[in-house]
Amino acid sequence: MSALLATLGGKYYTSPEVFAAEQQHIFENMWFCAVRSADLALPGKFKKVQVGRESVLLVRGRDGLLRAFLNVCRHRGAQLCTEPEGQLKRTLRCPYHSWTYALDGKVVAAPNLGTLTDDAGAPIDRQRYGLVPVALTEWLGYAWVCLADTPPPFEDVVAEATRTLGDSDAVNRYGIGGLDVGHRVVYDVAANWKLIVENFMECYHCSSIHPELVGVLPEFARGLAAQANIGVGAEFGSDVAGFTVDGAAGFERLPGITEDQDRRYYAITVKPTVFINLVPDHVIFHRMYPVAADRTVVECDWLYTGEVLGSEQDLSQSVELFHRVNVQDFEACERTQPAMSSRAYRDGGVLVPAEHHLAEFHHWVVSRLSSTV
Numbered sequence: 001m002s003a004l005l006a007t008l009g010g011k012y013y014t015s016p017e018v019f020a021a022e023q024q025h026i027f028e029n030m031w032f033c034a035v036r037s038a039d040l041a042l043p044g045k046f047k048k049v050q051v052g053r054e055s056v057l058l059v060r061g062r063d064g065l066l067r068a069f070l071n072v073c074r075h076r077g078a079q080l081c082t083e084p085e086g087q088l089k090r091t092l093r094c095p096y097h098s099w100t101y102a103l104d105g106k107v108v109a110a111p112n113l114g115t116l117t118d119d120a121g122a123p124i125d126r127q128r129y130g131l132v133p134v135a136l137t138e139w140l141g142y143a144w145v146c147l148a149d150t151p152p153p154f155e156d157v158v159a160e161a162t163r164t165l166g167d168s169d170a171v172n173r174y175g176i177g178g179l180d181v182g183h184r185v186v187y188d189v190a191a192n193w194k195l196i197v198e199n200f201m202e203c204y205h206c207s208s209i210h211p212e213l214v215g216v217l218p219e220f221a222r223g224l225a226a227q228a229n230i231g232v233g234a235e236f237g238s239d240v241a242g243f244t245v246d247g248a249a250g251f252e253r254l255p256g257i258t259e260d261q262d263r264r265y266y267a268i269t270v271k272p273t274v275f276i277n278l279v280p281d282h283v284i285f286h287r288m289y290p291v292a293a294d295r296t297v298v299e300c301d302w303l304y305t306g307e308v309l310g311s312e313q314d315l316s317q318s319v320e321l322f323h324r325v326n327v328q329d330f331e332a333c334e335r336t337q338p339a340m341s342s343r344a345y346r347d348g349g350v351l352v353p354a355e356h357h358l359a360e361f362h363h364w365v366v367s368r369l370s371s372t373v
Contacts (some may be wrong), residue, residue, distance in 0.1 A: 005346040005359045012365070013192040020053075020295040021369050026272050028052035028147040029368075032159050033274045033287050035143050036181060036301060037170040040066060044088035044103065049145075050083050050289060056134055056145055057081055061103040066138070068145045069131035076105065080131075090165055092131075103132035129370035141177035141278075141303075143283070161270040166231020171268065171276070173256040176283050179303035183319045187298045187326060191333035192340070193273065193290040193351045194365065196298065199329050200267070200275050200286075202355045209328045212321055216247050217265055222310050228269065233266040233278075244317040245324065251308050253280040268315045271364070277322065281308075284322050300326060 012018050032050045035058055046059040055071035057080065072082050078096035091108060092101040100109040107130050125326055135146045137154050142156070162168045189196060199205070206220040208215060214221045217234045236243070242250030243265065251285075253262055257280060268276040273288035282304045289297040300318050339345055351358055 005356065007193075008194070008365065009296065009348045010342065010345040010360050013195060013337065014293055014295055018369070019192075019254050019290070021367075022290070022314070023052035025368050026052075026288065026365075029152075030148075030272055031137070031144045031146045031154060032272075033060055033142050033270070034068070034145045035088065036179070037066060037138055037141055037143050037177075039085075040143075044090070045083040045085075046081060048083070048087055050291070051145060051147060054147055055079060056147075057092075057131075058136070058143060058145070059092070059103055063104070065104075066136065066143055067104065068134035068136040068143070069105050070134060071099075072132065073099050074129050075110070076124055082170040088191055102133055104205065105133060138172070140285075140288075141179065157270065157360075161268050161274075161276075164231075164268060170231075170261065170266075171278070173258065174283055175256050175260065175276055176253055176276075176285070176303060178305075179254075179283060180306055180309050181301050182282070182304040182309050182315050183302040184299050185326070187300065187330055188331060189296045189298055190294060190332045191296060191330070191337040192293055193288055193296045194357060194361075195333045195336055195340075196283055196288060196296055196330070197269065197272075197361065199333055201269055202358060203362065204352060204354045205332065209332055212245050213325050216243060216321065221291070233261075233264040236263045236265070242281065242318075243321060245320040246317060248317060250318050250347075251281040251313065252303070254305065282318060285319075298330070299325070322370040 028051065033053045034051070034056065035047050037315045038056060039045070040047060040060045043064070043197050046057060048059060051370070057066055057071040058066060058068045060066050071081055073094040073096065075094065075097055078094050080092050080094055088103065091103070094100070096110075098111055099107060102108045118365035126177075131246060135151045138143050139158065146152070162171050164226040165171060202219050204223045206223065210220070218237045219234055227258060237247065240247040242248060244250050262280050264280070266278040267346050269277070270276065273290070284303060285301045285303060287299045289299070291297055300322070302315070302322070304315070
């Protein structure tokens with residue numbers, strides 16, 4: 001007999017103070033998945049991303065390198081870019097006082113710049129007064145940024161994220177960095193980011209709201225999540241040909257995966273805000289952008305080989321399966337969010353044995369916030 005476990009209390013999903021603490025101690029101190037690198041392939045391409053309380057600017061330099069900076073002019077603090085994304089011609093120019101920066105962050109021009117000196121009377125150091133850099137690394141074809149003064153080792157992120165695969169190299173066989181975005185949907189979800197994470201991590205709800213998914217992965221009807229079976233994943237049904245909305249055949253399997261990975265679905269959570277779904281012929285990659293205690297934007301990419309996209313094969317049956325799963329999941333989260341402020345949930349709810357791994361997630365959240373909440 002397994003005892004029921006308690007969830008987090010309702011305030012963790014509704015309190016602006018808790019959300020502010022999460023911004024500071026989670027989103028601003030961990031590696032945060034910001035953008036698909038290929039979206040910024042050309043020199044001058046930029047995207048503005050909110051990471052915790054900071055606006056972060058990612059831009060491709062003339063030298064081909066992708067860099068990240070705080071989206072703040074060093075002169076008087078105006079936001080450099082207000083558009084969410086775009087194409088720069090040569091430089092970044094502040095619209096307030098025309099301080100201008102090269103794509104590597106160095107200040108290159110400003111009104112009367114030649115007359116400006118430091119405390120010792122020397123011309124100002126253009127690198128020192130350039131844009132404030134943000135740590136950036138690339139993994140699986142995405143750019144990850146970290147605002148911490150001393151970012152945690154990224155190899156630790158990879159090791160923890162791939163633990164459920166039972167083999168740290170297993171994710172590399174999907175060649176995610178070399179795949180292309182075949183479809184993208186942005187969902188604006190009226191729910192706390194943790195509700196979305198919890199929903200993704202468990203399958204106790206699968207038989208209730210995911211008929212199409214259970215049709216392809218029948219073992220999900222038993223309520224056990226793929227992430228609970230280390231290195232095993234979930235097997236396709238015997239009469240299922242592919243990971244499609246009706247179980248019909250999909251595409252040729254990705255060239256790097258093994259026989260053991262064929263006809264199986266694997267799921268990875270990369271804390272705090274990424275879900276990766278691995279199937280034989282494509283990959284579904286979710287990124288979350290927490291906006292408020294009760295609002296989260298989720299960007300979902302369906303990734304395929306260039307051969308599949310170049311042949312103009314119909315992606316609709318492949319895309320539709322997880323799009324329905326997303327809609328079903330997000331509706332469930334939006335149904336749950338209002339009750340988080342109820343006195344019935346003041347001390348939280350319960351976790352059944354199949355959800356035991358959610359308790360680990362809750363303990364992790366509390367440990368990150370222990371000094372503030």
